[in-house]
Amino acid sequence: MPAPPDSLQAARVHFVHEWLTDWGGSEDVTRAMLRAVPGQALHATIDFLSPQNRAKFGEVPVRTTFLQKAPGIRKHFSHYLPLTPLAVETHDLRDAQVIVSSSHAVAKGVLTSAEQLHVSYVHSPMRYAWDLHHEYLDDYGLSRGVKGLLARYLFHRLRNWDRQTANNVDLFLANSRHVQRRIWRTYRRLARVLYPPVQVGRFRFEPRKGDHYVTVSRLVSYKRIDLLLEAFRAMPQRKLVVIGDGPEAPRLRAMCPPNVEMLGFQSDEAVQQHLGGARAFLFAAHEDFGISPVEAQACGTPVIAYGVGGSRETVRDLRSEARPTGLLFDAQTPASLQAAVEAFDAANIDPHDCRRWAEGFDEPVFQASFRAILEQAWAAWCRDPCSVEAGAGVPAGLEAPPRPLQA
Incomplete structure (x- = not known):
């Protein structure tokens, strides 16, 4: 077999995505990766994107499966x-020299050969099979009975497959330190942290703030919008604006207090108008990263967030940072959030600090980091395929949080 090219630019790079149904955060990451390192093909189990959304990937051909x-x-x-899992194994990647998978479920499970470098950007190990397994069964009424037993068996098989296919990956990239730890716990594999891209330039900086609080979210149970409503029921003098739709909307409207x-x-x-003019952005979910708090900070709006998961990396806490961009609360309870809002109202956070912090997550930062990591992983692969994970040679700083705030 001919020797691989020395330069990544000369290598044949193929990208793998889960499925293309709606446009969301993982699709935006794949779009940014394709702009940083153009690929010969994009593989997905299905593709039902609108022509407008598919065009965001550029001219790269999209290849699907029997599904x-x-x-x-x-x-x-x-x-x-x-x-x-079966469908993703049917992707024909024989022409690829470098494979980049964007995975939150099965994409990392593509079949590869010993002559191919596989880098997997993991948004999260599949949460419904691991961390949120019991919540998922409860939400879909699968915790009891014959259907419940069948579901548990299928998830058991899926977890075995998921852990086994981690062996197909040469280098894991995690979208946060929180996910980095989850990758270690799930697969016992090291991962490098590369925060996902945020299009900071899309959001106008607004230094003047109004008197309302805001949240922007899909209305699903784990986002804990109900917690926000209950907290503001106990604070009738404060106003909250909730933007978003989803299956939880009827239940939430039924419990909505007058000041929400x-x-x-x-x-x-x-x-943009509600984010820019808000006194603070509220975020009560336990997320692996969470792009919306960074988008709020891009508007110069501080964030009050549940201090677990990605929020600990995207929000500079008032209680511990010299140049804070928000405040983290300790428990997913209305009382804890209420106390955080009251502590926030007594503080003074500079909107300019919020904007400068958000710029560290900007898309050009992501693209430059992703390109450098892939180039150095390829160089390490060409020298010794066994050295990629331990010695990819990532420059100092690429794994760290965004650059410190400048005076």
Whole structure:
């Protein structure tokens, strides 16, 4: 077999994504990676993106699997999830020299050969099989009975497959230190941290703040919007604006106190206005990273967030940082959030510090870091494939949080 090219630019790079149904955070990461390192193909189990969204990937061809033509797949994709590990193994990557998978479920499970470098950017080990396993069973009514036993068996098989396919990856990239720890716990593999890109330039800086608080979120149970509503029920003098839609909307509207306004889905311009003018952005979820708090800080808006998971890395806490950008609360309870809001109101956070901190997560920072990591991983692979994980030679600083705030 011919020797691999010395330069990454001369190598054949293929990207693997889970599935392309709606545009979200993981799709935006793949788009940014493709802009940083152009690829010969993008592989996905299915592709039902609109032409406008697919165009965001540029001219790269999208290759799908047998699931693309499965009966009822567009409306009932969740019914086919047990088949996605099989589907991802059918991707034909024989032409690739470098494989980059963007994985939060099965994408890292592609079949590779000993002549191929596989770098997997992990948004999260599949949460419904590991961390949120019991919550997922409860939410879908699968914790009891025959269906529950079948679901538990399928998840057992899926966990075995997930852990086994970690052996197909030469270098793991984690989207936060929180996920880095979860990768170690799940796969017993080292991972390098590369925070996902935030399009900071899309958000206007607004130094003047109003008197309302705001949150922007999909209305699903784990986002804990109910916690925000209960906390503000106990603070009738304060106003909260909730932007977003989702399956929890009817329940949340039924419990909404008078001082909380639920606006549903809003345009980008409306979101910008509410984010920029808010006294603070509220975030009660336990997220692996969480892009929305960084977007709020890009507007110069401080963040009050649950201090577990990615929030500890994206928010500079008032209680411990010299140039804070928000405040972290300790427990997912209305009382803890209420105490945090009251402590925040007594503080003074500079909107300019929020903006400068957010700029450390900007997309050009991500692209330059991703390109450098991939180039050095390829150089290490060409020298000795066994050295990629231990000695990729990532420059100092790429694994660290964004650059410190400058005076």
